[in-house]
Amino acid sequence: MIPKNQVAQSSVRIQRKSRREFLKWTSIGATGMILGVQLGCSNAEEFLTGSPEANYQPNIWVNINGTGEVSIVTHRSEMGTGIRTSLPLVIADEMEADWKQVKLVQAVGDSKYGDQNTDGSYSIRMFFIPLRQIGATVRHMMKMAAAREWNVDVSECTAENHKVMHTSGKILGYGYLAEKATDLEVPDVSTISLKDPSEFKYITKKTSIYDLKDIVTGKARFGLDAAPEGAKIAVVARNPEAGAGISSFDDTEASQITGVQKIFQLEAPGFPTNYDQALGGVVIVADNTWSALKAKSALKVNWTSGRNADYDSAQFDADMLNRVGKSGKIRREQGNVNQALRGASKVISSSFKVPLLSHAPMEPPCAVAHVTSGQAEVWAPVQDPQWTRRAVAAALGYDESQVTVYVTLLGGAFGRKSKPDFAVEAALVSRETNMPIKLMWTREDDIRHDFYHFPCAQHLEVGIDDSNKVTGWLHRSVFPPIGGTVSLDAREPASFEISMGLVDLPYNIENVCCETQEAPAKVRIGWLRSVANIHHAFAVGCTLDEVAEARGVDPAQNLLDLLGHDRIIDFPSLSEEFWNYNEKVEDFPWDTARFRNVIETARDKSGWGKSLSAGRGMGIAAHRSFLTYVACVVEVEVADDGSITIPSVHYAVDCGVPVNPERIRSQFEGGAAFATSIALKSEISVSGGAIEQSNFHDYQVARMQDAPMETEVHIIESQEKPTGVGEPPVPPYIPALCNAIYAATGQRIHELPVKLA
Numbered sequence: 173m174i175p176k177n178q179v180a181q182s183s184v185r186i187q188r189k190s191r192r193e194f195l196k197w198t199s200i201g202a203t204g205m206i207l208g209v210q211l212g213c214s215n216a217e218e219f220l221t222g223s224p225e226a227n228y229q230p231n232i233w234v235n236i237n238g239t240g241e242v243s244i245v246t247h248r249s250e251m252g253t254g255i256r257t258s259l260p261l262v263i264a265d266e267m268e269a270d271w272k273q274v275k276l277v278q279a280v281g282d283s284k285y286g287d288q289n290t291d292g293s294y295s296i297r298m299f300f301i302p303l304r305q306i307g308a309t310v311r312h313m314m315k316m317a318a319a320r321e322w323n324v325d326v327s328e329c330t331a332e333n334h335k336v337m338h339t340s341g342k343i344l345g346y347g348y349l350a351e352k353a354t355d356l357e358v359p360d361v362s363t364i365s366l367k368d369p370s371e372f373k374y375i376t377k378k379t380s381i382y383d384l385k386d387i388v389t390g391k392a393r394f395g396l397d398a399a400p401e402g403a404k405i406a407v408v409a410r411n412p413e414a415g416a417g418i419s420s421f422d423d424t425e426a427s428q429i430t431g432v433q434k435i436f437q438l439e440a441p442g443f444p445t446n447y448d449q450a451l452g453g454v455v456i457v458a459d460n461t462w463s464a465l466k467a468k469s470a471l472k473v474n475w476t477s478g479r480n481a482d483y484d485s486a487q488f489d490a491d492m493l494n495r496v497g498k499s500g501k502i503r504r505e506q507g508n509v510n511q512a513l514r515g516a517s518k519v520i521s522s523s524f525k526v527p528l529l530s531h532a533p534m535e536p537p538c539a540v541a542h543v544t545s546g547q548a549e550v551w552a553p554v555q556d557p558q559w560t561r562r563a564v565a566a567a568l569g570y571d572e573s574q575v576t577v578y579v580t581l582l583g584g585a586f587g588r589k590s591k592p593d594f595a596v597e598a599a600l601v602s603r604e605t606n607m608p609i610k611l612m613w614t615r616e617d618d619i620r621h622d623f624y625h626f627p628c629a630q631h632l633e634v635g636i637d638d639s640n641k642v643t644g645w646l647h648r649s650v651f652p653p654i655g656g657t658v659s660l661d662a663r664e665p666a667s668f669e670i671s672m673g674l675v676d677l678p679y680n681i682e683n684v685c686c687e688t689q690e691a692p693a694k695v696r697i698g699w700l701r702s703v704a705n706i707h708h709a710f711a712v713g714c715t716l717d718e719v720a721e722a723r724g725v726d727p728a729q730n731l732l733d734l735l736g737h738d739r740i741i742d743f744p745s746l747s748e749e750f751w752n753y754n755e756k757v758e759d760f761p762w763d764t765a766r767f768r769n770v771i772e773t774a775r776d777k778s779g780w781g782k783s784l785s786a787g788r789g790m791g792i793a794a795h796r797s798f799l800t801y802v803a804c805v806v807e808v809e810v811a812d813d814g815s816i817t818i819p820s821v822h823y824a825v826d827c828g829v830p831v832n833p834e835r836i837r838s839q840f841e842g843g844a845a846f847a848t849s850i851a852l853k854s855e856i857s858v859s860g861g862a863i864e865q866s867n868f869h870d871y872q873v874a875r876m877q878d879a880p881m882e883t884e885v886h887i888i889e890s891q892e893k894p895t896g897v898g899e900p901p902v903p904p905y906i907p908a909l910c911n912a913i914y915a916a917t918g919q920r921i922h923e924l925p926v927k928l929a
Contacts, residue, residue, distance in 0.1 A: 219343060219344055219345060219348055220240065220335070220343070220344070220345030220347060220348055221238055221239050221240050221345055221347035221348055222238035222239075222347050222348045222349075222350055222351040223238040223351065224237070224238050224239050225238065226238030226347075226350055226351045227350070228349075228350035228351070228353055228354075230309070230310045230313055230353070231306055231309075231310070232245065232284060232285070233245045233263060233303075233306055234263065234267070234306070234307075234310055236310075236346050236347065236350040237347065237350065238347050238348075238350055238351060239347050240273055240334060240345055240346050240347030240350075241273055241274075241275060241347075242264070242267075242269045242270075242273055242274045242275070242334075242346070243274075243275045243276075243277050244260040244263050244264065244269075244274055244275070244276055244277065245260075245276075245277050245278075245279050245285070246259060246260050246276045246277065246278055246279065247259070247279040247285040247286070247288050248288060248290040248295050249288075249290040249553070249554065249555050249556075249557070249579050249582055249585075249589075250381075250383065250581050250582060251290065251533075251553070251555065251581075251582035251583075251584060251585040251589070252582070252584060252838075252842065253290075253295075253835065253839060253897075253898050254381045254832060254834075254835030254838065254839075255290060255295045255296075255835075256276065256278070256381070256382060256383065256581075257276075257379065257380075257381045257382040257383075257832070257835070258295075258296060258831055258832040258835060259295060259296070259299055259303060260274065260276055260382075261374045261375065261379060261831075261832065262299070262300060262303040262304055262307065262374075262375060262831065263303050263304075263306055263307040263310075264307065264374060265304075265307065265367070265372055265373055265374040265375045266303075266304045266305075266306070266307025266308040266310075266311060266366065266367060267306075267307035267308070267310040267311040267314075267331075268311050268314075268331040268332055268333060268334065268373075269307075269334055269346070270333050270334040271374060271379070273334060276382050278578075278579055279557075279579070280557065280576055280577055280578055280579070281554075281557025281558045281560055281561040281576075281577035281579070282557075282558070282561075283558060286299075287558075288556060288557050288558050289555060289556040289558070289559065289590060290555045290556070290590075291555050291556065291587065291590045291699075292753070292754075292798070292896070292899075293798040293800075293895075293896020293897065293898040293899045293900065294753070294754070294798070294896055296831050296894045296895075296896070296897075297755075297799065297828075297893060297894050297895050297896060300829070300831065300893070300894050304366050304367075305361055305364065305366070308364045308365065308366050308367070309358075309359070309361065309364055311331045312326075312331075312359060312364050313353050313356055313358075313359075314331055314336050314346055314349050314353070315329040315330075315331050315336050316353070316356050316359075317336075317344075317349040317352040317353040317356060318336035318338070318344045318349055318352075320352070320356070321344060321349075321352055322338055322342060324338060333373075334346050336349060369829070369891060375829070375831055375832075376829065376830055376831065376833065377833070378833055378834045379832060379834060380834065381835070383581065387581075392581055393580055393581060394535055394553060394580055394581045394582070394583045395535060395538045395539065395551070395552055395553030395580045395581075395582065395583065396535055396538050396583070397580070398538075398540045398551035398552070398578075398580055398610070399540065399610060400540060400542060400551070400608045401608075402607070402608055403540060403542075403607070403608040403609060403610045404433055404457050404458065404459060404605065404607050404608070404609055404610070405457070405458050405459070405460055405461050405463075405464045405609075405610050405612060406455055406456065406457045406458075406464065406598070406601045406605075406609045406610065406611045406612070407455075407456050407461075407464045407465060407468050407611075407612050407613075407614070407617075408438065408451075408453045408454065408455050408456075408597065408611075408617070409453050409454040409456070409468050409471050409473055410451050410452070410453035410617070410620075410621055411440060411451075411452075411453065411475045411476070411478075412475065412620065412861065412862035412863070413475070413477065413478050413480055413481055413860075413861035413862055414443055414445070414451070414478075414480065414621070414695050414696050414861075415440060415441060415442050415443030415444070415445050415451070415478055415479075415480070415696075416440060416442075416443070416475060416476055416477060416478030416480075416481070416861070417439070417440040417442070417452065417475070417476045417478070418437060418440070418452075418453070418454065418473060418474070418475060418476060419474040419475065419476050420473075420474045421437070421454050421471060421472060421473040421474065422471070422472040422473075423435040423454070423467075423471055423472075425470040425471075425472075426456065426466075426467035426468070426470040426471045427467070429458075429463055429466050429467045429470065430463060431458045431459035431460055431462075431463030431464075432456065432457070432458045432459075432463055432464070432467045433457045433458055433459065433605070433607075434455075434456075434457045434604075434605055435454065435455065435456050435457070435467065435471075436454075436455055436604060437452075437453075437454055437455070438450060438452045438453055438454075438455050438597070438600060438601070438604075439452050440452030440453065442478065443478055443479055443480060444656065444657055444658050444659055444660055444693070445657065445658070445696065446657075446658050447591040447592070447593060447623065447657065447658070447698065448559065448560075448562075448563035448566075448567075448591065448592045448593055448596055449567075449593060449596065450567075450593055450594075450596050450597035450600055451593065451597075451621055454471055454473055455601055455604075456468050456471070457601065457605055457607070457609065461612060464612070465614070477861070478861070480694045480695065480861045481860060481861040482860070482861065483694040483695070483858050483860070483861045484858065484859055484860070485527070485528060485627065485856070485857045485858040485859070486857065488627070488694065488858075489525060489527070489627055489629065492525075492627070492628070492629035492650045492651070492689075492691060493523060493525060493629040495629075495650060495689055496523065496629045496630060496631045496648045496649070496650045496689065497523065497631050497648075498689075499648075499687065500648055500650070500687035500688050500689040501664065501687060501688050501689065502685060502686070502687055503670050503674065503675050503686045503687060503688055503747060503749055504674075504675040504677075504684060504685070504686040504746055504747035504749075505684070505685050505686075506682075506683065506684050506685075506746060507644075507682050507683030507684065508683055509635075509644045509645070509646045509683045509684065509685040511644075511683070512635045512643040512644030512682070512683035513633055513635040513644045513646065515635070515637065515643070516635030516636055516637055516643060516644060517636060517637055517638045518635070518636040518722050519633060519634070519635050519636075520632070520633065520634040520636075520715065520718050520719060520722055521631075521632070521633045522631070522632050522711075522714070522715055522718065522920075522922055523629065523630065523631045523632075523922060524628075524629070524630040524631075524632075524707070524710060524711040524714070524922050524923065525627075525628070525629050525630075525922070525923045525924070526627060526628045526706065526707040526710065526923075526924050527627050527854075527855040527856060527857070527924065527925075528624045528625065528626070528627045528695070528855070528856035528857070528858070529624060529625035529700060529850060529854050529855070529856060530618070530619055530622045530624055530625075530854070530856050530865075530871060531584075531585070531586045531587060531588035531618075531622055531623075531625075531698075531700055531701075532618065532619065532622075532854075532868075532871060532873060533582075533583060533584030533585050533586060533588055533589070533618075534583050534584045535553060535582065535583025535584055536612075536613040536614065536615055536617065536618040537553075537588065537589065537593075537594035537613040537617075537618060538552070538553065538594065538610070538611060538612055538613060539551070539552035539553075539554075539594050539595040539597070539598035539599075539610075539611050540552065540598065540608065540609065540610045540611070541564075541595070541598035541599040541601070541602040541608070541609050541611070542602055542607075542608035542609070543568060543599055543602040543603040544606075546570070546574055547574055548564055548565075548568055548570060548574060548575045548576070548599055548602075549575075549576045549578070550564055550575070550576070550577045550578065550595050550598065550599060551578045551580060552577065552578075552579070552580065552592075552594070552595045552598070553579070553580050553581065553582035553583065553585070553589055554577065554579060554582075554589055554590075554592060554595060555582070555585055555587075555589045555590035556590045556592065557577040557579050558577075559590070559592050560577045560592035560595045560596075561575045561576075561577045563592045563593075563595070563596050564577070564592070564595060564596055564599045567596045567599060567600055568599060568600075568603060577595070586700055586701040586846070587623075587698060587699045587700050587701055587703075588622065588623065588698070588700075590699075591623055591698060594611065594613060597611055598610075598611035615866075615867050615868070616866045616867055619856075619863065619865050619866055619867060619871050620862075620863040620865075620866060621696075621863075622696070622698070622856075623657065623696045623697060623698025623699075624695055624696065624697055624698065624700075624856055625697075625698070625699075625700035625703075625706070626651045626652050626653070626654070626693075626697050627651060627652070628649060628650070628651035628704075628707040629649075629650050629651070630647070630648060630649045630650075630707065630708070630711040631646075631647075631648045632645075632646065632647050632648075632711060632712075632715045633645075633646040634646075634715060634718075634719055635683075636719070636722055636723060640723050640724075640725075642679075642681050642719060642723075642734060643681070643682055643683060644681070644682075644683040644684075645677065645679070645681045645683065645684045645685070646684075646685050646687075647674060647677070647684075647685070647686050647687070647711070647712070648686075648687045648688070648689070649665070649670070649674055649686075649687075649688055649707075649708065649711075650688060650689040650690075650691050651665065651669075651691055651704075651707070652691040652692055652693040652694065652697055653665045653666055653669060653691075653693070653697070654666070654669065654697050654698065654699060654703075656691075656692055656693025656697055657693050657696050657697045657698065660692070662693075663690040663691060663692050664688060664689075664690050665688050665704070667749035667750070667751045668751040669703070669704045670686070670688060670704070670749060671747075671749065671750050671751035671752070672702075672703055672704035672705040672708055672797060673704060673705050673707075673708025673709050673712060673795065673797070673903065674686050674688075674704070674708050675743070675746070675747040675749060675750055676743055676747075676750060676762070676796070677712065678735065678741055678762060678764060678767060678796070679734040679735055679736070680734060680735060680736025680737070681734065684746075686747070694858070694861075695858060695861075695863070701843075701846060701898070701899050701902055702797060702899040702900075702902040702903050703899075705795065705797040705899070705902070705903040706850065706902060706903060706906065708903075709793070709795040709797075709903030709904055709906065709907060710903075710906045710907050710910070710924065711907075712795075712907070713793035713794075713795065713904060713906070713907025713908065713910075713911065714793075714907045714910050714911060714920070714921060714922070716730060716731060716734070716793070716907075717730075717791065717792075717793075717907070717911040717914065718920070719734075726781070727791070727792050727911065728771065728775040728780055728792050731771050731792070731794055732768060732771060732772070735764055735767060735768055735771075736764070737764075738763075738764050738765040738768065739764050739765075740761045740762065740763055740764075741761075741762040741764065742757075743757065743762055744757060752799070753798055753799050753896075755799065759893065760799045760893065760895070762796070763801075766801045766826045766888075766892075767794065767796060767801050769801075769824075769826065769888060770794060770801045770802060770803040770824040770825065770826050770888065771792075771794050771803045771824070772824075773803065773824035773886055773888065774792065774794070774803035774804060774805045774822050774823065774824035774886070775792065775803075775805065777822050777824065777884065777886050778790070778792075778805035778807075778820070778822035778884075780792065780805060784807075784916075787809055787810050787811065787812075787916055787917075788807065788808065788809045788810075788819075788916055789807070789808055789810075789912045789913065789914065789915025789916030789917070790805060790806065790807045790808075790912050790915060791805070791806050791808075791907070791908045791909060791910065791911025791912030791913070791914070791915055792804070792805045792806075792908055792911065793904040793905075793906075793907035793908040793911060794904055795900075795903040795904040796900075797896075797899060797900045797903050798895060798896035798898075798899050798900050799828075799895035799896060800825065800826065800827040800828075800895040800896055800897060800900040801825070801826040801827075801888075802823060802824070802825050802826075802900045802901065802903075802904050803823070803824045803904060804821065804822070804823050804824075804901075804904040804905050804908040805821070805822045805908060806818060806820075806821050806880075806905065806908040806909045806911075806912045807819050807820045807821070807912060808909065808912040808913055808916055809916065810913060810916045810917050810928070814928040816852060816878075816913065816926070816928075817877075817881070818848065818878075818879070818880040818881065818909070819880075819881050819882065820880065820881065820882045820883075820884070821844050821880045821882070821883045821884070821905070822883075822884045822886065823840045823844075823883070823884070823885045823886065823901065824886045824888065825840065825885060825886065825887050825888060825897070825900070826888040826890060826892075827887075827888075827890075827894060827895045827896070827897050827900070828890050828891075828892035828893045828894040828895050829890060829891060829892065829893070829894040830887045830888075830889075830890070830894075831894050833887055835897075836885065836887055836897050837885040837887075839897045839898055839901060840883065840885045840897070840901040841883045841885070842901075843898075843899075843900075843901025843902050843905065844879070844880050844883050844901060844905055845874050845879040845880070846874075846901075846902060847901065847902045847905035847906050847909070848874040848878055848879055848880070848905075848909070849872070849873040849874040849878075850902070850906060850924060850925070851905075851906045851909050851910065851924060851925060851926055852874065852878060852909075852925050852926050853872035853873055853874055853878070853925055854871060854872060854873060854925060855871075855872075855924075855925055856871065872925075906924070910926065913926065913928070
């Protein structure tokens with residue numbers, strides 16, 4: 173979710189090493205991808221399989237053994253998105269592997285796999301072409317091996333479903349051929365043909381996630397399931413104020429609890445802090461979780477105060493709301509907004525507020541670490557195992573080669589587990605105790621010590637002239653930036669944050685001005701699913717609904733009217749700070765025709781405009797985030813007591829090539845539930861520098877009765893480059909829901925969570 177300094181290139185270079193060893197290693201970076209291979213051979217015993225001991229590893233991603241089993245490395249973290257399935261599926265499709273004979277192997281944290289950070293909805297768009305090229309190369313080499321075996325030209329051979337067939341009808345299986353490809357010349361990638369999309373067997377087709385059965389039957393291994401032999405349980409009592417320290421503590425009573433092994437202080441880093449630093453506190457190590465938690469509650473700790481002890485969120489938010497009504501730093505300007513507003517016959521003026529939010533994944537942060545002299549092993553549900561490896565190594569004073577990070581399944585994350593602070597904490601405790609340690613965060617720890625989604629205040633003014641045309645758009649936004657967590661100097665939103673729904677306004681309005689103001693981070697701020705798109709899409713989408721009413725135009729038609737003629741928007745010329753999710757605009761242009769199409773599709777598929785009974789309403793909104801175009805229609809029913817039910821949601825999604833439609837639908841269904849929490853339930857408040865919420869009784873999330881009853885996801889068929897789907901469901905849903913509430917009740921929503929009068 174945060175910008176990368178380097179964007180991987182979608183190119184592959186295959187390099188000859190020797191007749192016995194070639195393509196030995198793979199790396200993805202600015203120079204592309206290099207495939208490496210370790211080969212072995214034995215005499216084939218059957219036409220489909222070979223010796224069970226045979227193994228052919230054409231690159232670090234794929235291994236084929238003599239029985240025909242294909243092992244594919246999955247190098248991203250599985251947290252419910254299905255990416256652990258989708259990326260290997262791309263390789264399997266291109267190499268013509270039978271998915272039933274594929275085994276997935278989770279990669280440890282290692283730079284040889286390229287970027288492993290499962291964040292920012294960019295796994296598919298980053299690796300789609302490189303992984304296709306890897307699979308296609310393996311397929312071609314199977315054909316080469318068969319052609320040599322038959323003494324025919326490779327053009328006479330076809331690979332299909334784990335086998336190579338000759339025009340004569342002869343067939344050799346991948347298991348058999350695994351023994352025959354040892355000394356083949358590796359073809360240049362430019363000579364390798366990728367499949368025509370019409371030939372896809374798995375890509376764009378419905379495929380269940382690889383781990384589905386294990387998850388359903390309880391066999392899947394999540395972070396909380398990791399438990400090396402002899403591991404002790406550790407919990408940490410932390411200062412309620414982020415980064416503040418300890419004056420003293422009394423562990424007399426806590427030490428007497430049966431099972432307690434050790435109690436000691438872990439130094440706090442102060443504030444601001446880094447994302448990979450442990451928060452510090454008093455550590456309790458015990459034989460079991462119950463003893464550790466009892467000892468934690470028995471501790472008597474005198475906490476010190478830090479620089480944020482005076483932080484009161486209500487006061488802070490009120491100050492942001494007051495200041496956002498005044499001029500700020502201009503981040504995009506075209507025409508003369510002030511003149512347009514002065515000359516308007518109607519001016520819509522609205523202010524919006526979004527509170528602090530917590531990630532609150534169902535599985536709180538946790539990690540197992542075993543640190544010995546010169547070696548460290550970590551088992552954890554982390555989104556970025558390479559960052560975790562670097563952070564643990566730095567904290568211990570080790571070289572990265574001395575640290576191994578094993579990635580488990582993640583029980584939810586939403587950006588929280590991309591920060592490796594909890595894994596570092598586990599490693600430090602293990603070193604201190606000289607024991608394998610399972611570090612546990614309770615739900616209270618998770619809610620009170622998160623990297624929170626920032627609060628935000630916004631002000632919008634829109635001018636409409638005598639001819640009913642929108643002539644001016646003023647949008648001001650103020651929020652503490654993510655960078656404020658690590659630097660006191662970071663008080664203004666960064667370019668990537670304002671390019672999430674502020675400066676990238678796509679509507680064809682002559683006079684536009686976007687401004688921001690400074691705001692300091694007062695708690696740990698981090699990226700949460702959809703990041704700044706959440707609050708910007710909320711304010712923009714609700715304001716557009718107000719514009720439609722003021723113009724006397726249907727809300728869906730209003731969006732299409734304002735969008736104007738189909739065009740590619742040159743955003744870099746409109747704002748020097750425009751950021752395109754780390755992609756070149758020529759590769760992923762802002763195409764209003766695609767945006768128009770999702771609006772029209774959502775409108776038509778949802779039954780927009782149908783007659784509804786009293787207390788029911790429909791709302792629409794659209795937003796582009798993470799390079800994906802999404803429109804959303806939400807239908808609500810509001811009871812006399814103000815309770816809200818959501819009978820239906822309709823999404824229209826243009827994410828380029830829909831690599832795994834089943835997971836796209838799942839992501840949007842889950843995204844609707846996640847966004848429902850933000851819109852109707854969730855809010856973090858702070859008093860005296862301390863978080864006031866502690867668990868799900870006071871930090872509410874959507875429950876089964878709150879979630880949409882039916883979510884329809886209409887995927888646009890496309891051959892455009894694939895884009896992200898993990899985060900784009902959230903931004904347009906929230907304003908669509910709020911607009912539906914207005915249609916049902918007549919009450920405009922300007923503050924989250926929704927509080928009906």
